[in-house]
Amino acid sequence: MIAFWFKILLIPIVVLFGLFIGLLYKGIDRILAARMQLRVGPPISQPYRDFKKLMVKDNIIPRNAVKWLFNLMPVAALSTTLIILLYVPLGGTMPLLEGQGDLILVLYLLIFPALALILGGFSSNSPYAIIGAQREMIVLMSYEFPLSIISISIAWLLSFTQPGANVFSFLVITNNIIWGLVGPMGFIGLILLFVVLLFVMQGELGRVPFDVAVADTEIAGGVLAEYSGRNLALFYLANTTKVVVIGSLIIALFLPWNISDFFSVAGFSAHIFNALFFLIKLFVVTFLGSSLIRVAVARLKINQVVSAYWIHAMSVALLGLILIWVDVALQTL
Amino acid sequence: MIRKKRISVEQHNELEKAKKIKKLGTVIKAIWVFNWFNSCGFTDLIPVVGSRWDMERFGMILTSTPKHADVLFIAGYQTVKSLKRAKRIYEQMPEPRVVVALGSCTMTGGMYWDSYNTIKRLEDYIPVNLYIPGCPPRPEAIFEAVHKMMVHVQESIKKLKVGKHG
Numbered sequence: 473m474i475a476f477w478f479k480i481l482l483i484p485i486v487v488l489f490g491l492f493i494g495l496l497y498k499g500i501d502r503i504l505a506a507r508m509q510l511r512v513g514p515p516i517s518q519p520y521r522d523f524k525k526l527m528v529k530d531n532i533i534p535r536n537a538v539k540w541l542f543n544l545m546p547v548a549a550l551s552t553t554l555i556i557l558l559y560v561p562l563g564g565t566m567p568l569l570e571g572q573g574d575l576i577l578v579l580y581l582l583i584f585p586a587l588a589l590i591l592g593g594f595s596s597n598s599p600y601a602i603i604g605a606q607r608e609m610i611v612l613m614s615y616e617f618p619l620s621i622i623s624i625s626i627a628w629l630l631s632f633t634q635p636g637a638n639v640f641s642f643l644v645i646t647n648n649i650i651w652g653l654v655g656p657m658g659f660i661g662l663i664l665l666f667v668v669l670l671f672v673m674q675g676e677l678g679r680v681p682f683d684v685a686v687a688d689t690e691i692a693g694g695v696l697a698e699y700s701g702r703n704l705a706l707f708y709l710a711n712t713t714k715v716v717v718i719g720s721l722i723i724a725l726f727l728p729w730n731i732s733d734f735f736s737v738a739g740f741s742a743h744i745f746n747a748l749f750f751l752i753k754l755f756v757v758t759f760l761g762s763s764l765i766r767v768a769v770a771r772l773k774i775n776q777v778v779s780a781y782w783i784h785a786m787s788v789a790l791l792g793l794i795l796i797w798v799d800v801a802l803q804t805l
Numbered sequence: 806m807i808r809k810k811r812i813s814v815e816q817h818n819e820l821e822k823a824k825k826i827k828k829l830g831t832v833i834k835a836i837w838v839f840n841w842f843n844s845c846g847f848t849d850l851i852p853v854v855g856s857r858w859d860m861e862r863f864g865m866i867l868t869s870t871p872k873h874a875d876v877l878f879i880a881g882y883q884t885v886k887s888l889k890r891a892k893r894i895y896e897q898m899p900e901p902r903v904v905v906a907l908g909s910c911t912m913t914g915g916m917y918w919d920s921y922n923t924i925k926r927l928e929d930y931i932p933v934n935l936y937i938p939g940c941p942p943r944p945e946a947i948f949e950a951v952h953k954m955m956v957h958v959q960e961s962i963k964k965l966k967v968g969k970h971g
Contacts, residue, residue: 512859
């Protein structure tokens with residue numbers, strides 16, 4: 473019973489941690505992007521200032537908009553993002569909420585922020601926003617398939633090597649580090665899956681090269697064209713928090729090492745060590761998966777986005793799956 | 806029962822002004838700019854975004870829709886047709902909003918002073934907060950103008966604080 477109330481008390485701490493870290497990593501990301509383009513870049517606190525400014529600005533609701541949907545969707549986007557935050561392992565510890573099929577639940581919940589963006593775009597009744605919402609829908613359909621291939625293949629690998637275990641729970645996934653379960657062929661397959669997952673992260677966050685839904689120079693802000701003030705601030709916060717969510721999902725699937733065993737510390741200090749190591753891992757993942765790709769390439773067209781995910785990413789992910797399957801088959805022979 | 810304190814119109818206006826100044830104090834730390842450029846002003850202001858002058862170090866970024874913008878940069882001459890669009894963009898911007906007019910065209914008509922279809926003084930049509938002279942102005946002039954805006958807002962906030970305590 474005490475553990476239950478302790479978890480309830482931890483929920484606001486985790487939520488605040490997610491919001492804070494999300495904005496911090498956004499600042500780091502902006503500075504790094506600026507340095508790569510030979511610019512000085514904004515101060516690290518710029519996202520906090522942006523958020524504060526958006527909160528004091530006027531909140532304009534278009535006359536033709538579906539008012540309740542228009543106002544509800546930013547809240548829905550942020551709250552669903554925060555709910556996923558409670559289901560993924562953060563800072564080297566177990567998630568606060570867990571149950572039967574955590575991985576599948578997280579995959580389903582990851583659709584909701586994008587869905588809120590789509591509904592918000594449609595409800596604002598502006599031509600730019602509607603085009604943006606349609607594009608967001610197409611991008612959502614494109615990246616879902618590679619993402620599910622990756623998570624299914626990991627669960628499938630675990631079900632082979634750990635028969636009888638609850639393979640969709642993060643406890644099993646993080647305790648059995650997948651890199652140690654496979655031979656050299658499966659190792660290559662896992663690397664392919666990891667690279668595809670980094671590209672899926674870009675589409676999930678709606679950043680360059682997959683930012684067709686909010687293409688600034690083409691369709692004037694796209695889905696967010698009509699949002700201003702408080703509503704825009706909530707969407708901004710949802711997007712920055714999503715970085716933490718997807719980053720920690722990638723860490724839980726592919727990089728679940730903890731540093732406390734290496735330094736042989738225990739108790740409370742072990743948690744601090746693990747949390748700091750988690751932040752470093754999160755930085756590496758966001759740098760490789762978001763900042764570097766964002767600066768290096770330009771925006772793809774919408775048909776190129778679909779073919780990049782449905783043909784290229786999917787074939788690479790399937791190749792990884794087949795390599796893992798061959799590897800597991802060779803091991804069991 | 807709580808009764809709202811009755812205040813005169815002047816007091817109400819003063820309170821509203823103080824509120825607006827406080828809001829501007831947070832806005833100047835993260836200025837999102839919308840550009841409405843017609844001519845040479847555009848070509849000379851693109852470097853402001855680039856790596857040489859880099860306006861992001863002051864927290865200024867470009868937005869693509871007026872709904873996100875705090876500051877509207879209007880550059881170059883406005884014709885009767887383009888002014889309609891400029892007005893519409895201004896009306897879509899959420900409060901508090903600031904309009905900065907660039908170039909001598911917006912002040913006097915510039916080299917188009919005797920043209921039949923250009924606007925001579927932008928101030929007659931849209932409330933302009935700041936003019937930046939030049940034909941077109943250099944990027945340094947833009948930063949000086951933005952700096953003046955920031956200093957002005959900070960001084961007004963200081964005055965507010967002094968007024969409260971004194």
